[in-house]
Amino acid sequence: MPEHAGVIAAALASKRLLSEASQTWELSFTCSEPLTYQPGQFYSFVTERDGKQEVRAYSLTQAPDGDRMVLCLNRAGWYSNLLCDLKAGETVHVQGPYGGFVLHEGPGIILADGVGIAPVAAMVDALLRAQRNAGSLHLLHTASSESELFYRDRFERAEREITGFRYLPLPGVELAPRLEEILSQAGGEKPTAYIVGLNAFAAPLRQWLKDRGWDRKQIVFERYD
Numbered sequence: 379m380p381e382h383a384g385v386i387a388a389a390l391a392s393k394r395l396l397s398e399a400s401q402t403w404e405l406s407f408t409c410s411e412p413l414t415y416q417p418g419q420f421y422s423f424v425t426e427r428d429g430k431q432e433v434r435a436y437s438l439t440q441a442p443d444g445d446r447m448v449l450c451l452n453r454a455g456w457y458s459n460l461l462c463d464l465k466a467g468e469t470v471h472v473q474g475p476y477g478g479f480v481l482h483e484g485p486g487i488i489l490a491d492g493v494g495i496a497p498v499a500a501m502v503d504a505l506l507r508a509q510r511n512a513g514s515l516h517l518l519h520t521a522s523s524e525s526e527l528f529y530r531d532r533f534e535r536a537e538r539e540i541t542g543f544r545y546l547p548l549p550g551v552e553l554a555p556r557l558e559e560i561l562s563q564a565g566g567e568k569p570t571a572y573i574v575g576l577n578a579f580a581a582p583l584r585q586w587l588k589d590r591g592w593d594r595k596q597i598v599f600e601r602y603d
């Protein structure tokens with residue numbers, strides 16, 4: 379792809395397999411310029427396939443850190459396989475940042491499934507770096523198994539160090555009863571709901587909240603597919 383304004387080259391620095399079962403990888407890149415974004419945002423990966431432009435979005439998993447870019451992704455199909463198969467030094471091209479999946483003021487409840495935890499990892503990295511009070515922020519992370527509770531150490535550390543931050547890992551556990559419990563403790567107050575993951579996870583949850591009186595503006599929503 380030709381280099382032009384707005385396109386950033388990202389060279390793979392390192393990669394590691396986070397879960398064999400879900401084929402989830404963490405990839406670290408060194409970019410051609412420092413990245414400026416809000417924790418929770420994503421970059422578009424732009425490439426060509428059979429002469430046609432293809433774009434895939436990936437959330438960044440850390441607070442801004444100069445020219446470093448870290449992703450957490452599943453091998454799901456054509457482009458994600460290509461990314462996971464990159465060798466150190468190989469380059470891809472990205473544009474961004476994009477997206478409104480960022481923390482708002484006031485109490486919040488984050489509902490993430492599987493690799494949907496990627497943008498949340500960036501938000502919590504930022505809280506940890508700033509050692510900022512989170513007000514009241516609950517994170518509920520559902521996953522098929524313990525091995526898919528990515529960034530668990532980071533969230534447990536945040537629970538110890540960041541006032542108001544609560545982490546509930548839910549491996550193979552149904553979300554709705556825990557959600558009901560937390561919301562009932564909020565005593566009728568409606569925290570901002572942050573929902574992220576595949577549509578099969580995210581869309582029913584959004585509807586669940588709307589049915590209980592959440593306004594569209596109180597739901598920060600990001601679907602991967």
Ligand SMILES: Cc1cc2nc3c(=O)[nH]c(=O)nc-3n(C[C@H](O)[C@H](O)[C@H](O)COP(=O)(O)OP(=O)(O)OC[C@H]3O[C@@H](n4cnc5c(N)ncnc54)[C@H](O)[C@@H]3O)c2cc1C
Nearest residue numbers: 420434435436437450451452454455456457458496602603
């Ligand atoms: C705003 C945004 C942020 C995203 N951030 C991430 C991220 O941080 N990590 C990440 O893994 N993906 C993320 N995605 C999904 C990513 O952009 C691609 O859609 C995904 O990697 C599949 O592309 P592909 O070419 O490999 O497969 P395709 O051939 O395009 O799709 C194959 C199938 O994979 C499904 N799929 C899409 N995403 C996933 C997934 N994550 N896990 C399992 N199945 C999936 C699709 O429904 C489709 O059926 C994000 C998408 C959006 C819109």
